[in-house]
Amino acid sequence: ETGVTQTPRHLVMGMTNKKSLKCEQHLGHNAMYWYKQSAKKPLELMFVYNFKEQTENNSVPSRFSPECPNSSHLFLHLHTLQPEDSALYLCASSRPTSGSVDEQFFGPGTRLTVL
């Protein structure tokens, strides 16, 4: 295992539901990320948090709301989603180090289906 856990692993929700995805990292990293992986598309970076502060928001619709209460936990709150939001949502974490590549460790993902 990579040290990054995600729950739930599978989620089916209606368009009017509200749900949350959870990510936890046990690696002592300070940066955490949400990605969206759709079939036949590249991974899309959604949000980046560094030391609990959001540093990137890649023009993500407001129906996706991230929350990072501390460096080990990351949430993605979902409401009034659309069927096209169905995808694998991946969480990652890293410890950026000067002069080196930023190796991101990924969780197994949450497979989301919006009906």
Add this chain to the structure above:
Amino acid sequence: QKEVEQDPGPLSVPEGAIVSLNCTYSNSAFQYFMWYRQYSRKGPELLMYTYSSGNKEDGRFTAQVDKSSKYISLFIRDSQPSDSATYLCAMSRLKGAGGTSYGKLTFGQGTILTVHP
């Protein structure tokens, strides 16, 4: 035009074959070039990375970067059924005074590879 282009395959090869996976990119600011491997029902894991141009070898895997052509490759020698996975190229710019590759990775679509016995 996509920033990173990668042939999605699928690619099917016999065990023992040499596999060549490739990506092209358009942003000349990219400095770190990575290859991730993603097994079914798992998240991606970093396989290798190269900074700027050149080659890097790790066991059966060789990564090559040609910045003049904006082209990167991953070669797998003596491929094994356990190499069957999706291979994702990813790139990033330097960020920060210390030159850290930080945060924003741009991924290719991924190539699905199957190595059959």
